[in-house]
Amino acid sequence: MMSTKPSSLRPSAEEPIRSPEAEIFGRPERGWRRKLFTVIFESDTPAGKTFDVALLLAIIASVVVVMLDSVQSLGRRYQQLFGVLEWTFTLLFTVEYVARLLCVERPGRYARSFFGIVDLIAILPTYLALFFPALQVLMDIRLLRMLRVFRILKLTAYIREYSALGAALAASRRKILVFIGAVAIIVLLLGTVMYMVEGPGNGFTSIPIAVYWAITTMTTVGFGDIVPKTDLGRTIASFIMLLGWGILAVPTGIVTAEMTSRRVREDLSCSRSCDACGTPGHGPQALYCQDCGARLSES
Numbered sequence: 001m002m003s004t005k006p007s008s009l010r011p012s013a014e015e016p017i018r019s020p021e022a023e024i025f026g027r028p029e030r031g032w033r034r035k036l037f038t039v040i041f042e043s044d045t046p047a048g049k050t051f052d053v054a055l056l057l058a059i060i061a062s063v064v065v066v067m068l069d070s071v072q073s074l075g076r077r078y079q080q081l082f083g084v085l086e087w088t089f090t091l092l093f094t095v096e097y098v099a100r101l102l103c104v105e106r107p108g109r110y111a112r113s114f115f116g117i118v119d120l121i122a123i124l125p126t127y128l129a130l131f132f133p134a135l136q137v138l139m140d141i142r143l144l145r146m147l148r149v150f151r152i153l154k155l156t157a158y159i160r161e162y163s164a165l166g167a168a169l170a171a172s173r174r175k176i177l178v179f180i181g182a183v184a185i186i187v188l189l190l191g192t193v194m195y196m197v198e199g200p201g202n203g204f205t206s207i208p209i210a211v212y213w214a215i216t217t218m219t220t221v222g223f224g225d226i227v228p229k230t231d232l233g234r235t236i237a238s239f240i241m242l243l244g245w246g247i248l249a250v251p252t253g254i255v256t257a258e259m260t261s262r263r264v265r266e267d268l269s270c271s272r273s274c275d276a277c278g279t280p281g282h283g284p285q286a287l288y289c290q291d292c293g294a295r296l297s298e299s
Contacts, residue, residue: 024113026105036103040096055096062089090126097123168258175254183247187214190240194233202229218244 028034042048069082101107110116191211198204203226273280276294
């Protein structure tokens, strides 16, 4: 017996899954631009995966070249080789950037996106270095392009956790800002006190310098470039160190509490109640009531 399912509802084998890039930047309907879009943006296809892997290897290689060139002994010995390699990578990334602009329906939106800006910054330093040699160091920003590795590894299992962390940080931003403000007031007061106690003779030449010392001490970094010399100064420093231990745990506690609260709200929103005794709070996978033992309904 033939199926009566409309053919329009059947998935097409030639139609790839619509990617977020297709929704945001626009995917051409046909022609060479459609094929180019599939290779560059559709990482579900074999060609797309190959392109992403090759691009990732090129990014890593270009950053390694920049790092090796920064070593003076290697830079002087292989200056010509590093120069040729850098221009090769720059031209390669330039072609890739232009290809991305050509294969999308809304190139302006891609150019203003995060990765579009990163792609542009990745090629600009080499060209600008012709006129401003000091800007060549900025070519290390290509490391940001390695974020594309998430498209290759398909870390879908972690996307939900990243979203949960971002939501918790956004919900806790006011508490964290208030906490940072309180810490800023504390280090300003303690830095001013240390400036009065130690003075310029012991390295505390100004209040900003003393505040810098208070910040490094409270965060338990302690570079050691400035240290108190008087007994009173050491006592204040000891108090700041002990205070820093407790202060560093506060932001973590705020975010953790928010994440726990969101998890509890999500669990309650999908919990079920027992039809026999009315006890709430049963998870979606529970089969029996935790209070009376009656079997829970499937709904």
